[in-house]
Amino acid sequence: MSHQLGRVVSEILHRYFGELVQQVGNDLFIYGSKPISMIVKTTGLPRKQVIESLRTLLKFDLASFEPSVHEVVADYKLLPDNVLLLIRYPRYLLQIKSKYGTEAELLVEELLQQATSTATGLLVTVATKNKDDKEKNITILKLRDTFVSLATAGYIQQAPVADTKEGSSDVPSLVPVATIVPDLDTRQLLHAMTTGSLADIKDNIYWKVNYDRFHQDFRDDIMVKAMTRRIDDNAGELMRLLLQQMYLSSAAWAAESNPTPALDIREAVRRAADKSLLSQHVDHYLKVLEENGAGFVRRVGDAGGGQLVVCGRRAAGRLLEAVLDHVVTERLGSNAARIFRLIRAKKYIEEDDIQKHAMLPNKECKELTYKLLEEHFISVQPMRKAASAGGMAKAIYLYHIKTHDVAHTAQELCYRALHNCLRRAAHERNKHARLRDKQRRVRTIVHGMRMRGEPQQNIDDVEETLTPPELALLKDVEKRLKQLSAAELELDRNLFILNWYFMYSK
Amino acid sequence: MSSNKNDDPISDKILNIAKKNPKGISDKDIIAAVPDLSSAELVAAINKLLQQGVFDLFNQGGSLIYRLKAQTSKQAVKGADNEEKVVYNLIEEAGNKGIWIRDIRVRSNLANTQLTKVLKSLESKKVIKAVKCVNASKKKVYMLYNLEPDRSISGGAWYQDQDFESEFVDILNRQCLRFLQQRADKIKNNPKGPILGRTQSFATAVEVQKYITDLGISNVKLEVEDVVTILNTLVYDGKAESNVYPDGSKVYRAIESLIPPPGLVQVPCGVCPLVFKCCSTGLVTPQDCKYMDEWLEN
Numbered sequence: 001m002s003h004q005l006g007r008v009v010s011e012i013l014h015r016y017f018g019e020l021v022q023q024v025g026n027d028l029f030i031y032g033s034k035p036i037s038m039i040v041k042t043t044g045l046p047r048k049q050v051i052e053s054l055r056t057l058l059k060f061d062l063a064s065f066e067p068s069v070h071e072v073v074a075d076y077k078l079l080p081d082n083v084l085l086l087i088r089y090p091r092y093l094l095q096i097k098s099k100y101g102t103e104a105e106l107l108v109e110e111l112l113q114q115a116t117s118t119a120t121g122l123l124v125t126v127a128t129k130n131k132d133d134k135e136k137n138i139t140i141l142k143l144r145d146t147f148v149s150l151a152t153a154g155y156i157q158q159a160p161v162a163d164t165k166e167g168s169s170d171v172p173s174l175v176p177v178a179t180i181v182p183d184l185d186t187r188q189l190l191h192a193m194t195t196g197s198l199a200d201i202k203d204n205i206y207w208k209v210n211y212d213r214f215h216q217d218f219r220d221d222i223m224v225k226a227m228t229r230r231i232d233d234n235a236g237e238l239m240r241l242l243l244q245q246m247y248l249s250s251a252a253w254a255a256e257s258n259p260t261p262a263l264d265i266r267e268a269v270r271r272a273a274d275k276s277l278l279s280q281h282v283d284h285y286l287k288v289l290e291e292n293g294a295g296f297v298r299r300v301g302d303a304g305g306g307q308l309v310v311c312g313r314r315a316a317g318r319l320l321e322a323v324l325d326h327v328v329t330e331r332l333g334s335n336a337a338r339i340f341r342l343i344r345a346k347k348y349i350e351e352d353d354i355q356k357h358a359m360l361p362n363k364e365c366k367e368l369t370y371k372l373l374e375e376h377f378i379s380v381q382p383m384r385k386a387a388s389a390g391g392m393a394k395a396i397y398l399y400h401i402k403t404h405d406v407a408h409t410a411q412e413l414c415y416r417a418l419h420n421c422l423r424r425a426a427h428e429r430n431k432h433a434r435l436r437d438k439q440r441r442v443r444t445i446v447h448g449m450r451m452r453g454e455p456q457q458n459i460d461d462v463e464e465t466l467t468p469p470e471l472a473l474l475k476d477v478e479k480r481l482k483q484l485s486a487a488e489l490e491l492d493r494n495l496f497i498l499n500w501y502f503m504y505s506k
Numbered sequence: 507m508s509s510n511k512n513d514d515p516i517s518d519k520i521l522n523i524a525k526k527n528p529k530g531i532s533d534k535d536i537i538a539a540v541p542d543l544s545s546a547e548l549v550a551a552i553n554k555l556l557q558q559g560v561f562d563l564f565n566q567g568g569s570l571i572y573r574l575k576a577q578t579s580k581q582a583v584k585g586a587d588n589e590e591k592v593v594y595n596l597i598e599e600a601g602n603k604g605i606w607i608r609d610i611r612v613r614s615n616l617a618n619t620q621l622t623k624v625l626k627s628l629e630s631k632k633v634i635k636a637v638k639c640v641n642a643s644k645k646k647v648y649m650l651y652n653l654e655p656d657r658s659i660s661g662g663a664w665y666q667d668q669d670f671e672s673e674f675v676d677i678l679n680r681q682c683l684r685f686l687q688q689r690a691d692k693i694k695n696n697p698k699g700p701i702l703g704r705t706q707s708f709a710t711a712v713e714v715q716k717y718i719t720d721l722g723i724s725n726v727k728l729e730v731e732d733v734v735t736i737l738n739t740l741v742y743d744g745k746a747e748s749n750v751y752p753d754g755s756k757v758y759r760a761i762e763s764l765i766p767p768p769g770l771v772q773v774p775c776g777v778c779p780l781v782f783k784c785c786s787t788g789l790v791t792p793q794d795c796k797y798m799d800e801w802l803e804n
């Protein structure tokens with residue numbers, strides 16, 4: 001695991017959980033897996049704080065544990081990939097809100113914050129929190145229905161339970177359980193709402209958010225959008241339907257889905273019939289998607305109009321290439337990108353031929369090729385000809401692209417960039433911490449005064465303790481932080497594509 | 507051959523037939539053409555012509571063939587010494603692809619200094635010329651003066667005096683893209699269906715060639731294969747894709763990248779030349795990075 005990943009993870013832990021957790025996280029990242037006593041020793045933190053931090057990490061599924069060789073103590077291990085997901089939270093919320101509405105958003109948000117919760121606990125908490133919000137009009141019944149839909153669609157799932165079978169070691173292990181969509185008693189819920197206590201309800205099934213389900217949505221979205229860009233909306237819609245069909249018969253992340261009969265697709269299009277152009281020309285769209293859709297879809301066999309396969313692996317590869325093309329273009333210019341793509345198209349190519357096909361001046365072409373080499377976007381393979389007479393043995397240099405390595409280069413770059421954004425944001429926060437604090441205090445006071453109905457004059461007086469230059473500065477900082485967090489989200493999207501690609505190349 | 511003043515009519519007649527048969531003529535052809543000729547006169551006439559170096563003599567299937575030498579050939583030979591002749595022949599043989607000085611030396615067995623002198627003298631007589639080779643800038647090849655260098659030597663339309671005209675290529679690249687983009691949207695929501703739309707958004711190289719020619723931006727005549735070369739640069743730019751029609755002809759269509767610019771290129775670090783030197787502490791840090799400052803300003 002790379003040093004850069006460690007830096008990002010460390011920053012993220014610092015932002016969300018503070019310095020102590022960051023220290024423990026760093027320690028675990030560097031040493032792989034180790035027991036508590038060792039963490040105490042290397043970090044020099046009091047044992048209690050270490051345990052506290054570990055508890056946080058475990059709760060949010062950012063670390064795991066397993067029995068060490070001695071069987072009586074546990075070794076702890078950081079899960080850096082899960083730490084990275086912390087910055088993805090806003091996207092989960094956005095996604096679920098657009099699909100299932102505000103209730104779902106509230107539920108998922110609460111569940112993400114609590115990491116795990118019982119169904120009733122979650123519902124009652126969310127309902128209580130939003131009791132007074134007339135606008136949203138949240139009722140526990142609506143929440144319950146939403147909860148059931150979310151569980152059915154797999155966005156939330158039952159948390160793994162500790163396996164306490166005797167005979168195994170002293171350290172429990174967590175085993176996943178199949179999710180059963182719960183049957184929640186309305187009366188009990190309403191009762192709990194009025195009394196405000198959960199004591200009467202026996203509910204010991206814990207729930208958590210199923211990230212993978214969200215990631216499937218993200219993946220589908222990328223594919224659909226790509227087809228929309230490449231062909232048109234109808235092709236995008238067709239892609240969506242194809243993916244839906246795929247889920248019925250294949251594993252979500254299969255490198256290649258099981259074949260779906262074209263008949264089924266046609267049927268699905270007919271049912272979703274608001275795209276009249278699509279339903280008129282389904283077969284044509286299928287053909288165009290297959291031939292001009294960057295290889296996302298492949299046809300197998302001809303029986304009964306043929307069968308279609310969604311090629312997840314190939315799609316990931318193509319999207320990775322698109323990412324790399326953009327990166328090369330921005331870093332080294334469009335002519336370098338031309339050379340980069342040329343090398344990819346030809347697989348192996350000699351320097352002279354690069355110049356010939358890229359149609360660039362000799363000198364520029366060479367310079368760019370060497371720059372690409374220097375930044376590890378391309379590789380070179382010398383081929384020595386058998387020594388011929390008279391010192392004429394000239395080695396030929398074949399340029400080529402090691403996609404997997406380049407993807408790693410891009411990933412490292414993303415980690416660096418992400419780290420820098422996080423770091424910069426932390427810096428901005430720190431620098432203006434005092435002022436931001438003040439603003440917060442003023443806001444609370446003003447809020448309190450409004451609630452109490454104090455005269456506007458007094459409120460204004462309090463508000464004016466923030467001078468105009470201070471306000472301007474605050475606005476400025478706010479803007480920067482917003483820009484930085486938008487960038488973090490974008491970088492996360494970028495990493496998503498890279499990770500999707502790596503999923504198949506392990 | 508007008509320069510070749512032959513007073514006697516027999517020689518003229520023989521030359522005439524020879525001109526009509528560039529592959530060469532035999533004794534029989536001559537007799538057929540000039541029937542009222544004694545064999546002695548014939549021999550005398552031919553000998554005279556051979557002496558003048560007008561003919562090359564070949565032995566083909568047992569009979570002698572006379573072939574007319576090219577005009578320059580004769581000029582070169584005129585007043586030339588043996589070395590020049592040898593070198594000249596080698597160069598002539600190489601045709602419009604030219605021959606490299608090394609190869610001349612090896613094959614003529616001439617010493618370097620002598621060869622240079624010979625080449626100089628031939629050059630000054632405007633019998634041969636040296637042409638710079640486009641794909642190896644230091645390499646010069648020699649060919650006959652009146653020949654048009656082969657594309658592989660001159661680089662074709664893209665070279666002006668062996669200099670690559672990148673601006674010209676750029677302009678063509680842009681114009682080709684413009685042409686493709688004009689029709690690219692035909693595939694989108696085409697009421698006649700996407701296959702027809704796709705066909706409408708495709709362009710063949712011939713169509714593009716016509717468009718470019720009509721634009722009149724090129725004073726060199728562009729062949730279809732030149733246009734294909736340019737179209738291929740568009741493919742390598744990621745701005746077009748090519749398909750092959752069932753009849754084997756290639757067609758092109760303007761496309762967009764599968765994704766909008768990804769996160770990495772939206773932040774300054776993704777394009778930063780210092781990114782590998784940037785650390786948490788030290789001279790280059792994200793905290794006081796100028797690029798970040800600028801980026802956060804707007």
Ligand code: SF4
Nearest residue numbers: 775778781784792795
């Ligand atoms: S923080 Fe600044 S110096 Fe560092 S990589 Fe980013 S842009 Fe470059």
